[in-house]
Amino acid sequence: MGRLNMVQALNLALLQEMERDGDVLILGEDVGVDGGVFRVTEGLHTKFGGKRVIDSPLAESAIVGTAVGMALYGLKPVCEIQFSGFAFQGFHQIENHVARYRMRSQGRFHCQLVVRMPYGGGVRALEHHSESEEQFYAHIPGLKMVIPSGPRSARALLVSAIRDPDPVIFFEPKALYHAAKEDVPDEIETLPIGPARVAREGRDVTLVAYGAMLAVAGEVARVLHDEDGVEAEVVDLLTLAPLDRETLAASVRKTGRAVVVHEAPRSFGAGAEIATSIMEGAFLSLQAPIRRVTAYDVPFVGSARERANLPDAARVLDAARETLAF
Amino acid sequence: MPRTPVEPRFGLEYLSILDADGTLDAALEPDLPPDTLLKLYRAMLLGRRLDERMVRLQRQGRIGTFPPIKGQEAAQIGSVAVLRPTDWMVPSFRETAAMLWRGWPIEQLLLLFAGRLEGGRPGPHQQDLPITIPVATQLPHAVGLAYAAQYREEDVVVMAYFGDGATSEGDFHEALNFAGVWHVPVVFMCQNNQWAISVPLKKQTHSRTLAQKALAYGFPGLQVDGNDVLAVYAASREAVERARAGDGPTLIECVTYRLGVHTTADDPSRYRSEGEVKEWERKDPLTRFRVHLQRKHLLEDGLEQQVDAEIARAVERFEAAPPADPLTMFDHVYGERPPHLEAQRAELARRLEEAEGRAAAAPPGEAEPSPPPMRGQRNTSRWAG
Ligand SMILES: Cc1ncc(C[n+]2csc(CCOP(=O)(O)OP(=O)(O)O)c2C)c(N)n1
Numbered sequence: 001m002g003r004l005n006m007v008q009a010l011n012l013a014l015l016q017e018m019e020r021d022g023d024v025l026i027l028g029e030d031v032g033v034d035g036g037v038f039r040v041t042e043g044l045h046t047k048f049g050g051k052r053v054i055d056s057p058l059a060e061s062a063i064v065g066t067a068v069g070m071a072l073y074g075l076k077p078v079c080e081i082q083f084s085g086f087a088f089q090g091f092h093q094i095e096n097h098v099a100r101y102r103m104r105s106q107g108r109f110h111c112q113l114v115v116r117m118p119y120g121g122g123v124r125a126l127e128h129h130s131e132s133e134e135q136f137y138a139h140i141p142g143l144k145m146v147i148p149s150g151p152r153s154a155r156a157l158l159v160s161a162i163r164d165p166d167p168v169i170f171f172e173p174k175a176l177y178h179a180a181k182e183d184v185p186d187e188i189e190t191l192p193i194g195p196a197r198v199a200r201e202g203r204d205v206t207l208v209a210y211g212a213m214l215a216v217a218g219e220v221a222r223v224l225h226d227e228d229g230v231e232a233e234v235v236d237l238l239t240l241a242p243l244d245r246e247t248l249a250a251s252v253r254k255t256g257r258a259v260v261v262h263e264a265p266r267s268f269g270a271g272a273e274i275a276t277s278i279m280e281g282a283f284l285s286l287q288a289p290i291r292r293v294t295a296y297d298v299p300f301v302g303s304a305r306e307r308a309n310l311p312d313a314a315r316v317l318d319a320a321r322e323t324l325a326f
Numbered sequence: 327m328p329r330t331p332v333e334p335r336f337g338l339e340y341l342s343i344l345d346a347d348g349t350l351d352a353a354l355e356p357d358l359p360p361d362t363l364l365k366l367y368r369a370m371l372l373g374r375r376l377d378e379r380m381v382r383l384q385r386q387g388r389i390g391t392f393p394p395i396k397g398q399e400a401a402q403i404g405s406v407a408v409l410r411p412t413d414w415m416v417p418s419f420r421e422t423a424a425m426l427w428r429g430w431p432i433e434q435l436l437l438l439f440a441g442r443l444e445g446g447r448p449g450p451h452q453q454d455l456p457i458t459i460p461v462a463t464q465l466p467h468a469v470g471l472a473y474a475a476q477y478r479e480e481d482v483v484v485m486a487y488f489g490d491g492a493t494s495e496g497d498f499h500e501a502l503n504f505a506g507v508w509h510v511p512v513v514f515m516c517q518n519n520q521w522a523i524s525v526p527l528k529k530q531t532h533s534r535t536l537a538q539k540a541l542a543y544g545f546p547g548l549q550v551d552g553n554d555v556l557a558v559y560a561a562s563r564e565a566v567e568r569a570r571a572g573d574g575p576t577l578i579e580c581v582t583y584r585l586g587v588h589t590t591a592d593d594p595s596r597y598r599s600e601g602e603v604k605e606w607e608r609k610d611p612l613t614r615f616r617v618h619l620q621r622k623h624l625l626e627d628g629l630e631q632q633v634d635a636e637i638a639r640a641v642e643r644f645e646a647a648p649p650a651d652p653l654t655m656f657d658h659v660y661g662e663r664p665p666h667l668e669a670q671r672a673e674l675a676r677r678l679e680e681a682e683g684r685a686a687a688a689p690p691g692e693a694e695p696s697p698p699p700m701r702g703q704r705n706t707s708r709w710a711g
Contacts, residue, residue: 025477051477057507062466062500069470069484072455075477077470093497096460097467103658104456106447110661142659165661194664242664 003181009151010040010116010172013158014078016188018048021076024162027054028063028080037082038118038177060090064115068097071113076162084119084171085128091136098167099142111167114158119147120212120263121295121310122175124303131300132211132264137169138240138273144193145241147171149214151182153238156191164193173212196244198251202233205257205320208248208274210237213261213311220316230324240270248274249281256287257323261311266294288326291319336541340581341561342551346609348617356560360624366407366555367615367625370399372633373423374612376432377586379637380422380439384590388645392439393420397553397585400611401517402487403427404558405578408566409485414453414475416468416486420517421457424487428454432640433647442650453482461522462492465501465514472510472575483569484512485562491522493536502577506543511569513562514540514577517552519584524597540577552580553611556618583609652678 004012018024025048026041032055035042045053056063060081067077081087087094094115102110121130138145144166148154154172161168199214200221209217214236221232233251237244252258258278260271271292278290293311301309343354358366377396383389395402398420406424409415415428422435429452438445438457446456458464468486475482492498493516505512516536520527533539540547548565550557558580565576583606587594594603619625656663656671663671 057500057503059496059500059503061497062469062504065463065466065497065501066470066473066504069467069472070474070477071470072467073471073474073478075474089496092460093463093466096463097458102660104443104446105658106444107658108447108450109455144660242666245666 002183004151004155004184005178005181006148006151006154006172007038007040007177009155009182009184010158011042011044012184013155013162014041014044015047017159017162018044018052020188023074024076024078025052025054025070026078026080027056027067029056029058029082031055031080036080038174040116040172041080060086060088061093064090064093064098067113067115068093068101068111071111071167072101072109076112078114078116078162081115081117083129084117084133085131087115087117087133090115094137094143094167094169095140099140102166103142110165112165114161114168114170116158116170116172118174118177119171120173120175121306122212124306126303127300130303130306132262132295134171134240134262135264135269138243138270142167143241144168144239145171146193146239147173147211148238149173149199149209149211149236150176150180152184152189153191153197153236155184156189157193157238159188160190160193163190168193171211175212176215179215191238194239194242194244196247197236197238198233198247199236200232200234202231202255204230204232204255205259205324206233206235206248206251206255207259207261207316207320208235208237209261210240211263213263216311216313216316217261219313220320223313223317224320228321228324230320232320237274243273243277245277245281248278252278252282253285256285257326258286258290259293259316259319259323260290261293261316263295263310265297266292267297269294288323291323293319336538338535338538338541338547338549340549340551341557342554343556343560344554344614344618345551346553346614348614348621350556350618354557354560356556356563358559360622363619363622364624364626366403366559367619368629368633369403369407369423369427370555370612370615371629372426372636373399373403375630375633376426376637377422379641380436381586381590383436383641384439389436389440391589391591393589394584394586395420395422397583397606397611398517398519399423400555400615401515401552401558401580401582404555405485405513405515405562405580407559408562409483411451412453413482413566414455414468414471414484416455416464416471416484417457418461418464418488418492419457419459420489421487425454428452430454432637433644436641436644437647440644444654462488462495462497462501464488465492465497466504468512468514469501469505469508469510472505472512472569473508476508476510481570482511483566484510485515485566486512487515487517489522490516490518490520490527490530490536491525492516493539494530502540502543502575505575506545509574511572512575513565513569514575515562516577516579517582518579519582521584521588521594521598523588523592524594526598535579537577537579540575545575545577547577547579549579549581552582553609553614555611555615582611585610
C-alpha cells in the first residue's frame with residue numbers, strides 16, 4: 001500500500017476486514033456519506049452501502065447500545081464515536097452491558113464489537129475534543145483497551161480488535177492522524193492485543209508511553225543519548241488493558257529506573273497502575289522512585305494553555321534526568 | 327403565507343376485550359383454540375403462584391431481593407405467547423412469567439435471585455437476553471438485534487419489555503428513534519404498572535398516554551387493557567405480524583398495575599393507598615380470565631395443585647444445588663483469561679484452600695459471619711450463597 005498516514009491506515013483496516021467478513025459493519029455519526037469527520041471511513045459507504053456503513057442518528061448511547069444487540073446476534077459492529085469526549089453519553093452502555101455480557105450470560109453471549117474514537121490533545125481543539133479518558137475504560141473488567149502510536153500499529157491493531165472475541169475500546173490519537181506516514185504492507189497484518197512493544201532498546205532508564213506521547217518519549221530518548229550519553233529504553237504500551245506487566249517489569253529489571261508519560265490527568269490515572277505494576281514486578285531493581293509526567297489534575301484548560309498542560313519533551317527530560325541523578 | 331397543518335391527527339386506540347367482570351366483546355375476541363386458552367391461563371397461574379412462593383422464600387432468606395410480578399401476568403403472558411422460539415425476547419428485570427413461558431427453568435430463576443449469575447444464563451438455543459437491571463438500557467439492544475435480523479434477512483421479530491418509568495430515560499427515546507429510522511422488526515412492550523418505585527405515572531410524564539410517544543418516532547402506538555390477556559394477545563399478535571411483514575416497530579402500552587411491592591426491599595405503604603390497591607385487585611387479570619374459561623367450560627380441576635407441585639419440585643432442586651464455586655468468577659470475564667486474572671484466580675484459590683484447612687481445624691459451632699441484611703431482607707446464612 002505504500003506510505004500511509006494513520007487515517008489511511010485505519011481506513012485500510014476497515015476496508016479489508018469488511019471485504020473479508022460480511023458480518024463486520026460500521027455505525028456512527030457521519031460515518032457514511034461523509035466518511036467520518038476525520039475521514040477514517042471514507043469510501044466505505046460507496047463500496048458497502050448504507051446497510052453496512054450506517055449513518056446513525058445522533059445518539060451515542062444508542063450507537064453503542066444497538067451495537068450490543070447486533071453483536072449478540074453475531075454481527076461484528078465497529079462503532080465510531082465522533083470524539084471521545086462524547087462517549088460518556090454512551091459510557092453507561094459500555095460499562096453496564098458491553099463489558100459484562102459474557103459474564104452476565106455466563107458465556108452464552110459475548111459482545112464482539114469495537115468502539116473507536118479519536119482522543120487526546122495537541123490539535124488546539126475545543127472542550128470535549130481534546131481530553132484523554134483512557135483510564136475510565138482500562139479500569140473496567142471485561143474490556144480491552146488499545147491505543148496505537150503510528151499508522152502501521154493502528155492498522156494491525158484495528159484488524160485484531162475487530163477479530164477479537166472480546167469488546168475492544170480503540171483510542172485513536174488524533175494528534176497523530178496526519179502526523180507521519182509509515183510503510184504499510186498490502187496484505188492484512190495483525191498485531192496481538194496485550195503485548196507492549198519495546199520501541200527503543202536501552203539500559204539506563206525506561207520511558208513508558210502510548211499514543212501520541214510515544215513520540216515525546218522517543219524525542220527524549222534521542223536527547224538523552226546525544227546530550228547525556230544515556231541509553232533510554234522506550235516502551236510503547238499499545239494495549240492498556242490487559243496491561244503487559246511482564247514487559248514493563250523486564251525493562252525496569254534491566255534499567256532500574258522508570259518514567260511514565262501520559263496525556264491524561266495524573267491522579268488515579270494509568271500512570272499509577274503502570275508504576276505500581278513495575279513496583280510489583282521489579283521492586284528490588286529500582287534505583288529511583290518512578291516518576292509520572294502527565295497533564296495536571298485540572299479540567300480542560302482551553303487550547304491556548306494546552307501546551308502548558310500536556311507533557312512535552314522538556315518536562316519528560318527533566319523527570320528522566322532527576323530520576324537518573326537520584 | 328398561511329399556517330398549514332402538516333400532520334393530521336393520529337388516532338390512538340385503547341383495546342379491551344375481556345373486562346373486569348369477565349364480560350367479553352365477542353367481536354374482538356381473538357380466535358384461539360381451547361388448549362391455547364388453557365395454556366395461557368396455566369402460565370398466568372404459574373407466574374402468580376411462583377411469585378407468591380418467591381416472596382415467601384425471600385422473607386425466609388432463602389433467595390435475595392427480587393421484583394414481584396403480581397398483577398402483571400396478563401401483560402406478560404398475553405404478549406410473550408405470540409412469539410416463536412426463534413424470535414427474541416428482551417426482558418427488563420420483572421419478566422418472570424414471560425421468562426417461564428420462554429422455557430427458563432424455575433430453579434434457574436431461583437438461583438438467579440439467590441445471587442448466582444449462572445441462573446441468568448439463557449439456554450444454548452434460547453433467543454432471550456438475560457435480565458437487565460439498569461432501566462431502559464436493554465431497549466437499544468433489542469433494536470440492534472432487530473437490525474441484525476433484518477441484515478441477515480432472517481424471519482425474526484424482537485420483543486422488548488420495560489416499565490412506565492423507563493419511558494423517561496434517554497435510552498428509551500434513542501431506541502425508539504433508531505427503530506423508527508431503521509424500520510426494524512421490534513415490538514416495544516411497555517408494562518405501565520402505574521408506579522416506578524414510589525413515583526406515580528403522573529409525575530413520570532405529562533403526556534396522556536405512553537403509547538402516544540411512538541407517534542413522535544413515526545410508528546404506531548396502541549394502548550391496551552394490560553389486565554386483559556385476550557386484548558394483550560390480540561394487540562401483540564398484530565404488532566408481531568406487522569413487524570414480520572416488514573412494516574416496522576410498534577409500541578404497546580399495557581395499562582396494568584403492580585399489586586405487590588416494587589421489590590422485596592420496598593414498602594409501598596409509604597407512597598400509595600390501600601384503596602388504590604383494592605381498586606386494582608378488582609381488576610385482577612387472573613380472576614377475570616378464570617371466569618371467562620369457566621363460562622366456556624374449559625377450566626380443569628386441580629390446576630392449582632399441579633402448578634404448586636411443579637413449583638415445589640423446582641424449589642427442591644434449587645435447594646439441592648451445590649454451593650457456588652467462587653473460582654468461577656474468573657471464568658467469563660474475557661474469552662481467554664489474561665495473565666493478571668490468572669494470577670488473581672490463583673491467589674483466591676490459595677486463600678480458599680487455606681480457609682478450608684482452617685475450617686477443618688476450627689472448633690465446631692464457629693460459623694461465618696453473615697452480611698448485614700438489605701431492607702426487607704432477613705438475615706440468614708443462605709443469602710451468602
Ligand atoms: C438507570 C437506572 N436508574 C435507577 C434504577 C433504580 N430503579 C430500579 S427499578 C426503578 C423504577 C422502574 O420503574 P418502571 O420503569 O416503571 O418499571 P417497574 O419497576 O414499575 O416494573 C428504579 C428507579 C435502575 N435500576 N436503573
